[in-house]
Amino acid sequence: MRPNDPKERHDDPGFDPESPDVSDPQVDPVGAAIAPLDRKPQSENEKKPPYDPLGDLKQ
Numbered sequence: 001m002r003p004n005d006p007k008e009r010h011d012d013p014g015f016d017p018e019s020p021d022v023s024d025p026q027v028d029p030v031g032a033a034i035a036p037l038d039r040k041p042q043s044e045n046e047k048k049p050p051y052d053p054l055g056d057l058k059q
Helices: 006-011
Strands: none
Touching: none
């Protein structure tokens, strides 16, 4: 029940922060967030040769 006093209503968030609604889109998603720019392009998914630290010294 919400109080009628405006001073008391200021402190009342209007919801129970301890029990979020599962159907609410503001609920945190499960898993790590992946930004659109973090996704690798298809060309990077191709297999590359292993790194050779002496590759620049070989002739």
